[in-house]
Amino acid sequence: MACEEILTPGLSMIHANHLEDLRQVVVEWIRRRPLKPLENELIIVQSNGMAQWLKLALAENDGCGIAAAVEIELPARFLWNAYRAVLGTETIPRESPYDKDRLTWRLLQLLPSLLKEDCFVPLARYLSDDHELRKRYQLACHLADLFDQYQVYRADWLEDWTGGLDRIRNAGGEAVEIPEKQIWQAELWRRIQLSIPPNQRGNSRSSLHRRFLKVAEALTQRPAALPRRVIVFGICSLPRQALETLHAVSRHSQVMVFVHNPCRHFWADIIEDRDLLRIERPRHPRKSQMPRDLNPELLHQHVNPLLAAWGKQGRDYMGLLYGYDRPEAYRENFAEIDLFRDVAPDGCKSALLAQVQQAILDLRPLPASSENRQCIDSRDDSIRFHLAHSRQREVEILQDQLLSFFAGIPDLEPRDIIVMTPDIDIYAPHIAAVFGNIRLRDARYIPFTIADSPERAGVPMLQALDKLLHLPDSRMTVSDVMDLLDVPAFRGRFGLSEVDLPGLRQWIEGSGIRWGLSAEQRMGFGLPAGLEQNTWRFGLRRMLLGYAVGAGKPWQGIEPFDEVGGLEAALVGPLAAMLETLERHWRVLAQPASAEDWYRRILDLSKDCFLPVDGFERLVQGRVEAVLEKWLSACRDAGLEEALPLTVAREAFLGAMRDSGVSQRFLAGMVNFCTLMPMRAIPFKVVCLLGMNDGQYPRSRPPLDFDLMAGPGAYRPGDRSRREDDRYLFLEALLSAREKLYISYIGRSIRDNSEQMPSVLVAQFRDYLKAGWRPEEDPSDGPDPANRETGTALLDHLTCVHPLQPFSRAYFLPDRDPGLFTYAHEWREILDSRTAPIPGVPLPGDLSAPGIEAGLQLIDLIRFLKNPVRIFFNQRLKVYFDEVLSASDDQEPFALDRLAPFNLGGQLLAAGLAAEPDKCREAVYEEAKRLRRTGSLPLNAFGELAAAELSDPVLRMIHHHRYLSDTWPDAAAAMEIRLMVQNPRPAENSPGVSIPDLEDWLDGLRRPDSGQPERYARWEFYCNEIMNSRGEVSRLTALPGTWVRHLAGCARGISLTSYLVAPDGVAELGPLDRERAEKWLAEIISHRDSGLMQPLPVTAKTALAYLAVLHSDHSKDSPDVNLRKAVDAAREAYQGDGFNSFGELGHSLYLSRTFPDFSAIWQVDGSRFHHLATSLYAPLLQAVRVMRFEE
Structure with a gap:
């Protein structure tokens, strides 16, 4: 039952080196001393992750059994609520006019009126040439953030500036003049105060804090709004202002501070600037035999180097706590107030990780000499360093290592593992690609969650809203609009469904749409007026006219697109509505407007373009409205009346969405991937750190040039520093690992495999381990003193350098490094199947003979003759590589492509x-x-x-066609081709198999007017030049289709002359006797059968180039020289000349997959290539001749 009298006011501080011990005390204290019914328990933490971890413990059966009526607050919100509780909620508003978001807009409004004054010349110089307010907005953001920091960490400065004193004070209280170039900051602060209504000017945090302390000291009883109990849990850093507030509140409330302290001894004097703390009564005893006045040069002999190098932030916090800690006042209320627990009770027999943590706990220095290094078990893998070539490889390696942890650590669950990176946004795609690629039923499946990513990164509706807010800057390409239509809420607003998208895409492509809503929108990109072609309006008009008139005549210069018809024509209406909506908002968004207008514009944009389809999307739309309302309220309070351009309104809104919508899927019962951030020191069995690269961690955030807190001599204990935060975060990560610490970084260059350095913190940690420990079987124990001093054996033992690819053979060698292994069995299967691979042909061997194909058609033989390798992939393997080299759907045609x-x-x-x-x-x-x-x-x-x-080449072809039509004026009926050709050379692996029937029709036949029925002709067109300068047919690759049909007609027994009509001439194939035609046709069919079992080392262009030189009538060289020239011609045709030509290989994924260079297709002596080229293409070369036409 609740009992009010047991909540004795006062400030208590409990220290422990294990956060779970502190958590247990909190749970037990709340369970035994509950508050009144309906009274909230107030717990102050510094991250939602820490709050979640604490709530889970309260809800467990051995805790309170439920985590209800628990109010979690961040320190800044607690301070403001405490001010309101003591000073009165009637006089202190819920939101301060000096809050950063409100101050930003007040500064944006105020700055222009100040720039003409001499004091603000530096700002005027910076803000010159700022047409879109971008520079002014960014400056306002920086200044608002800086003044927010001043209110927390330099309240005395602001008090002096308010009183007209242009000075700053150092940590010792000594006042110095503000540097002349920065004097404008004091004046700007005074102008900010003058711009705030008189009844709210005194509501800055610095002013309220001073008033709060004075009123709180005079209070005789607890204000009703002040909580009876305040628990501060696990925070690693608080400004002095917050501690002063907690101390004042403790006069009337029970305030309990639970401190995660890495060391049981007094350690506040082992780091620089220790004289600034003025610690008179340290809570913890000084380590025995440690001098009271430490000489910095002898520091390493008495203290732990990791704590000295990384612990400055924690040292400041401990020092500030000591100033308010009176343990004699509350010691009797607790069984223990210092819960320091030994981590390595077995000493050197414990794991290396535990020994390192114990050394920090005991403030133990490194041994004085290498002979005194502690020995670790050679099987110890509690700390490991993994070196990779890229982020992708880091994540792939991590997956294998985690699987080995699950196999080797009893009772290890996914929730016991945390993986932290300096920036989770960079690693999120790699994590999703590696861990998300494993199916649920796969034994390698590891449930995971990614926290800390901006919410819009995972919410399609917010991504689409972001894209829409960029309408005036967007080209609105086909890809842009199709990306929008992929969002269910967007297409749902216009009555479209997912099944409608393929048809729409075909219409969009067919109607010629490429980019731009209209010619008017294109003018925004500097294009002249009237360029309507290839815009969305252009394509839509074509669709509508095509629906109205079909394939009719053009109307007012619009060519109808006649594919729109039938029931699917109803899709044009939603498409038109969508484009009208986008164009309307494009016009509106392009114009500057007031904050209230932007509120309505963005809200209208969201409602006009999205129809939430489920509860989550309705929640997202509600959050959009809430963020807009909060932003509008800040602008109103700041008195902002100036019209804002889209760039400023958009950046403000999206920034507010990002800050308010961070995904907090932390501690979700899975492997947690998150960003290294303060208060992530929750204990886990396995702690993994990725991306510990040089220059990327500690993260660099240079201070602003005008940040007076960063000036010389301005440092005060408790000041925040990104780099110091990161150092302490690394220390906390080390201390929070219970069984394994896994550190990964890109230690090898992906380009040349050169060594790359890790983070300076990792380098320090490795040096520390090397100086303090050695493996059992250390070669440095040998007679060579140099090896004994370097101690590299330990780092070799702890480090694993991984190969560049996940399928490297190094993972499967019998004598491999124990750290090199993979659970990706598919790589082993592929490597095992290629124990003796053919160079350049990544295939296990010939496939079995294909089944007998009934009714083989001419097109099958034509496709084979044009590209023998491609037919193997397409017809036998059913593999299709997209080799269409067409222009992008997002670009209008600028020139004619090769097709x-x-x-x-x-x-x-x-x-x-x-x-x-x-x-x-x-x-x-x-x-x-x-x-x-x-x-x-x-x-x-x-x-x-x-x-x-x-047009010009086409007209020449028509001229040639007219000549042929005059010679062969009569059209003949199509002729059936039905042939049974006995294969004279049975296909490999299928002796005695007859070639299947060839069944097709031969159309386009013509006859002369002389009534000679036995003579026929047919012609085909080729819309490119085929002749060389000598008047010979040089583009022989244009003829396979004509050649195969010509052979089929001759094998049918007719006298057939075939022509290929081109702009620069006509290639002619004369009549062949039936036996020869059947023989050559049989050769093609036979080799096609072989080509379906394995890729044949021959290609049309290369073979014809080879044969053209080999059988040239113009050559006067010897046969050997002629052969070399033929091989050179074939090589150039296949690989290109290295400058202007890429050859067949450069244009075919099929060839690069099977024959990656000419030596692979030539195959040692070229005999097979020669045989295939001669069999397949020599007859064509012999049969073709030229018929020229004069213009």
Whole structure:
């Protein structure tokens, strides 16, 4: 039952080196001395993670059984509430006008009126040429943060400045004049006070603190709003102002401070600036045999070097606590007030980690000589250093190491492991990629959670809102809009579903949309007016007209996009509504506005563009409204009336969302990944530190040039420093590990494997270990004194250098380093299957013969002849590499790509061939205009040049076609091809197998007008040049399709002449006798069968280049010289010349996967390549001839 009289007022301080011991005391104290019903227990912590850890203990059965009526506060909020409780809630508002967020907007409003005064010349110089208020806003943020720090750590300075005294005081209270260049700070503080309403001017933290102390001292009874009990748990640093407040509150309330102290002895005098603390009555005894006046040069002989190097922040805190600690007043209330527990009771028999922690606890220095180093078990792995080549490898290595911990440590659970990095945002993608890639049923699955990431990083709705707030700066590419449509809340607002997206994407691509909402929006990027082509408005108009008229004529310069039709046409409406909404908000966001207008704009943007689909998204939208309301309130209180540009409003809103929405999924029963931050020293069985790289930890945050607290002689005990914080964080991480400490850093360069240094803290730690310990079997114990002094054996024992790749053979060697192992069994399986690999061919061996294919078609043979290697991947392995080298969907065409002569030129050719002979030129030009209206050609004059570039070759082809049409005027019916060809050379591994039937149709046949039915012709078009300067067919790779159909027709028994019509001439294939055609067709089919069992070392371009030189009629060289030239030509065709040409290899992922260089395809002596080239392509080379046409 609650009992009020047992809550004796006073200030108690309990010290312990184990945080769990302090937690147990807190739980027991609350359980035995509960407050009244409905009275909240107030606990002050410095992080939500620490609060969660404490609540879990209260809720356990051996604790209180429930964690209800527990109010958790951060120190700053407690101080403000204490001021209000003592000074009166009627006079002190809930929010101070001097709070950082309110002060920012007050400064933004105030600064312009000051810049003309001589005092503020430095600010005026900085703020010159600031058209978008960005510099003024950033300066206001920095100044607000600085004055916020002054209110907490330099209240006496502000008191002097308020009184008109332009001076600052050092830690000893001595006053000195403010440097002349910084005198503006005192005047600015006075101007800030004058800008605040008179009834609130005295509500700065520094002024309120002074008034609070005076009123609290005169109080005779506890104010009702002041809590009866205050528990301060596990905080490692508090400013003097906070301790003064706690001391004043303790006159009427029970205040208990639970201190995590790494050392049982007095240690406040082992670090620099110890004279500033003025400790008269230290709580803890001085270590025996330690001199009272320590000589800094002899410090290493008496103290622990890690505590001396990393403990400055904790030393300051302990020193400040000693000034208010009177243990004789409360000692009788506790069984013990110093709960220091030995970590390594067995001495040198304990684990190395425990010995290090014990040395810190006892303030033990390093041994005076290397012979006195302590010996550790050679199997001790309580501390390990892992060196990787990249962050990705760090995380991959960590996964394997954690799996080994689970296998080797009894009762280890995921919640017993914490992994900390200097910046979790950098590591989060790698963590998700490695740990998130393991399925739940996999034995390697490790549940994990990532804390401290900004909420919008994991909430698609907030990511989309961020993107929308950048509308005036965004090109609004296809990718940008499709990213928005991937967000359910966004597409739901416009009535679209996920199944609608593929169809929409096809329409967007087909209608020529690339970027820009409209021509007007494009003008914002410096483009001239009227460039509507390839914008969203351009594509939408094409869709709407296509729905109305189908494939009809253009209307007002708009070419209809006729694919919009049927039931799916209803999607155009939501798309139009979405684009109208985006354009409307683009216009609004681009204009400066007051804070109240920005509040409405951003709120309207959120409501117009998002329809929450579940409770979480509704919660997110509610948080957006709450953040906006808080921001508007701060602006109103600051009296801000100036119109703000989007850049300032956006940065303020997104910054507020980031600060208020940090994900706190900490202690969720999984492996915790988080950022190294204050008060993360919660004990875990396994503590892992990633990213401990030189220059990245301790994290560097240089002070502002005008920060007077960073000036010479201005330091005071308790001041915050990012680098000192990080040093103490590293010490806390070391002390919070119970069984293993895992430290990882990028110790090798990913480029050249050179050594890279770790963080200076890791280097100090390694030096400390090397000087204090040695393994049992240390080679340095040998006769060589140099080795004995270096003691490198221990670091070699504790360090594991990992290879660059996770699939390295080093992980699977029998005599590998014990630290090199992996649970990724898939790598072992792949390596085992490649014990004797063929160089350049990463395949285990030939596949079995393919099954008999009925009804083989001509296109199958054509695809094989064009790319024998690709057919193996596509048809046999069902693997497709995307090799389409097209322009990005986000860029309008600037020039014709290498496929344009075929895609766009083919359309021009079809239009010209369909027209009357005397109107074909007009038809081609009209079709070119149509292509421009579809957005397929570049803009303006570039489009005219491109149209001419396409039209001229097409007109020449039409001229050639007219000549052939005159020679072969009569169209013939399509002819069925049904052949059974006996394979003269059975496919490997399948002797005696007959080649399957070849079944297809041969169309496009023509006959002469002389009535000779046995003579036929057919032609195909190739919209690129095929001739060289000597009038020979040089682009033989254009002919495989024509060649295969020509062979099929001749094998059918007809007299067939085939033509390939190109802009610069016509290639002709004359009639072949049936037997020869069947033989060559059988060769192709036979090799295709082999090519389905393994990639054949031959390619069309390389083989034809080789054969062209080898069988050249112009060569006068000897056969050997001619062969070398042919090989050189083949090599250049395959690999390129190293300058302007990349060759076939550079354009084919299939070739780079199987034959990564020419030597791989040539295969020692080139005999197989020669045989395949001769069998497949020599007949084509022999059969082709040229027919020229004059213009």
